[in-house]
Amino acid sequence: MVQFKRTIRDFADIAALIAEETATTSNSFTAAFATNLDGFRMGRDESAISTDMPDDTQAQRAVELIIATIFDVLRDTRLEPAAERLAWGVVHSFHRVSDQWAGIADKAAREVQDLLKSVDGSEIHAVELEAAHDALTIFDEATDALACMRDHAALAYAAEAGRPWSAPKATLVSSKRTQAVIEGSDYLAARRQRRIGQHHPEGPLVVFSGGSQWSDPKPIWKALTEMKAVRPTMVLLTTAQSKGADAVAEAWAARTKTPLVKLGIDRARWGNRAGFVRNDQIARLQPVDGIVAEGSGIQAQLVRVLRSVGVQPLLLSLYGGAADWAA
Incomplete structure (x- = not known):
């Protein structure tokens, strides 16, 4: 691995x-x-x-x-x-x-x-x-x-x-933190209750998702750094995989002190549909931009969902070729 x-x-x-x-x-x-x-x-x-x-x-x-x-x-x-x-x-x-x-x-x-x-x-x-x-x-x-x-x-x-520490199903915020790590369920609950604060940081929401096979951080860090230059107050939302592209993106968030929301899947509730249900939840959060690194059909479906709500995500190819894998 x-x-x-x-x-x-x-x-x-x-x-x-x-x-x-x-x-x-x-x-x-x-x-x-x-x-x-x-x-x-x-x-x-x-x-x-x-x-x-x-x-x-x-x-x-x-x-x-x-x-x-x-x-x-x-x-x-x-x-x-x-x-x-x-x-x-x-x-x-x-x-x-x-x-x-x-x-x-x-x-x-x-x-x-x-x-x-x-x-x-x-x-x-x-x-x-x-x-x-x-x-x-x-x-x-x-x-x-x-x-x-x-x-x-x-x-x-x-x-x-060489990678950020994170606890399963945990929101890490305190009055002295400069970077927040928000568990997705806490973020969704805060949004439903219209609460803005530690569990719902302000800033444009940028989605990131990628496959578990990624090991080269350079294209991901480059894309995220360029995104932050355009949206300096961005909040990064990942799909919370513990390895691969998502882990690289979370390391970047820790390094740049960018607020991070980790929205994983609820397989116990949704079974095999969990990834697609989560993608629909992401779309309803009204993200302003996205970066999707090549992975499985979950990433391809996320690209289609984002496009359906007017977001044209930047696509990163696993093998460095043309980024048209989601077409």
Whole structure:
């Protein structure tokens, strides 16, 4: 199985790539680890201790070290093929814990809302409201910090593995992210509810789809870069295949910090028709442009669907010949 890998020749290349990608990340860590509270006391009574947020620089370096060490220790050994899977799991652990703390923050927000609805002017209620508000601030700040660590772990993974980290059926957004990865179902739900925000980023929607056999990233990156030059605020929608052309396009989105929507197929619901149903969903999203790399009949049908709604997608040929495979 051929997978796209960014060319990284040695440790210096890895260090240079991480340095390049993290040139602005330090500011993100500083913002994510900032606090609006003087301190937080853990424990009760005399055993309570005052705590603060971790040092942002130490947190950033620790995340890099965790991911890089896995690859460094296993490189050039018979366990090297396992490094990418192990590192993927570490990033996924950051993601799961970040998601769990986001749920705790949501619960704290509901408690504040409930207290605001029952204001009675009493001192007891005022104390309860202040405590609930502090708890919400604590969990909000912690969620931002954990999401920032997850984002940076994913960035370190991409630098080492040569392709972006992504979790199955997951939307990766936080208040500190510069690039959003939106699960297609979340994007469709946000659109139905007419909500614009983290799950429905603003910008012209550009569709990308391609076959799983692609291994040469150059024509895809060239086409996407030229598209972004014309539509600098574009949102990229891929058909969410884990390898081949879609994986190359997602790597480009991560590199260029382009918001990404991954709209996969629901085979459990639609069976063999799932790919065609998904193509119809794409058309209803009113994309402004598209790039389709040669693949299966699903890609050919997507070209026809896009043309039926007035979009003339750029066609990329797998073998570099005339791009008329969808005619």
